Amino acid sequence: MKKKLLSIIITCCLLICIAPITTQNVSATTQPVSAIFGGGPFYQGGQSVMNDLRASGFNTVIIWSIHVNANGDLVLNDSLVCSGGNYVGQQAWVTQWATLKTAPTSVNRIEVSIGAWGCRDFENIRDLINSQGTGSSSILYRNFQALKAATGADAVNYDDESCYDVASSVQFGQMCNTLGYKVALCPYTNDYYWSSVKNQLGTSIVDRVYLQCYAGGSSNSPSAWKGYMGMDVIPGLWCLNSSSGGDTASSVQSQLTNWSSSSVGGFMWLYDDMMQLSSPNATADYAAAINNAFSSTPPVGNNLALNAxxxxxxxxxxxxxxxxxxxxxxxxxxxxxxxxxxxxxxxxxxxxxxxxxxxxxxxxxxxxxxxxxxxxxxxxxxxxxxxxxxxxxxxxxxxxxxxxxxxxxxxxxxxxxxxxxxxxxxxxxxxxxxxxxx
Ligand SMILES: [Ca+2]
Structure with a gap:
């Protein structure tokens, strides 16, 4: 059941609208978070996709989506990538991912998204923790260690849409942190679960909260979720696409500007759609839209239109x-x-x-x-x-x-x-x- 076709996963995830929630302590001079989710192209798209991302202006790349099988195997959409504590996916993908944060690049963070709608990933995580714990001999520990080594991921991104078990989610987050991952949360509903996970893990582990504000999450309010979570959020929108219509880069900039007082950046769903687009809605245009929305510091210099x-x-x-x-x-x-x-x-x-x-x-x-x-x-x-x-x-x-x-x-x-x-x-x-x- 984890090996769903990518298209099915994408469709389900979009319909349900899960928003990842991430929080970060960002001062006025800190670069805003600009994140992009991607599925198949992020491992099957070759070096050209990596180079597009490196030149894009996005600073966070979220590989979507890792599934956890009942035996602890990790599956990237429909490709087995970690088993028995070893990376078993294609070596070419490791080589490509290693270039994402290699200069010259705008990317400084990689996340691996865990779970999706209709998948039992978090149920399996719960059951594995209950049977094996999270020690260094557990299969979860060993496989997520191998995943980090292969992807260079800085954070796991929770996309739980069904299990909502606080205790095991906290244990899993603590285990991931031991392995060197931060934890990013990606809610679209059930604020009680997400705020409980965040509060029990603390902001030294949960450093970002993303919030889905498109499709099923289109009514989500960043300011309300900031209140639920006790931290600024990173709202996300869907680029132009054939399924829902989506937002132009210009529209993204306007909406994020409206939300900027509750936010520390923005994210885009989904590179798979975006790669079909061109200027003024190319990858770099969407990244610029996010960065522009958070660059609204008072303009420098004289207003040249004054009294024109x-x-x-x-x-x-x-x-x-x-x-x-x-x-x-x-x-x-x-x-x-x-x-x-x-x-x-x-x-x-x-x-x-x-x-x-x-x-x-x-x-x-x-x-x-x-x-x-x-x-x-x-x-x-x-x-x-x-x-x-x-x-x-x-x-x-x-x-x-x-x-x-x-x-x-x-x-x-x-x-x-x-x-x-x-x-x-x-x-x-x-x-x-x-x-x-x-
Ligand atoms: Ca006036």
Missing amino acids: TATANQYVSGETPAKAVDGSVINNSKWCSTSTTDKWLKLDLGQTRTISRWVVKHAGAGGESAQWNTKNFKLQKSTNGTSWTDVDVVTNNTASTTNRTVTAFSARYVRLYITTATQTTDKAARIYEIELYN
């Missing part, structure tokens, strides 16, 4: 284009356009400027309903004020403040072009401020 000459397609009396560049988000200081077609706000910066970050403050930033935050829009540039080129495109934004980095560009004229003004059928665009930075 602003014009627009249309505006409501008193809510003029100039209100979007006056440096204020109080006292209704916004540009509002109620035209029913696409809307735009054009800035003349007076001279050619180099720009690498743009900020938009939507309705929610001015104290209005977040339902009126701009949904779909883009930043455009022009050297003559009449012909425009897209610089950056945002889709499905829900955040009250957009704060994005772009490849540096030079232009005298910049335009905010809005195609969907709100989250609702309301057609009015409400822009409290647009800011541009070098």
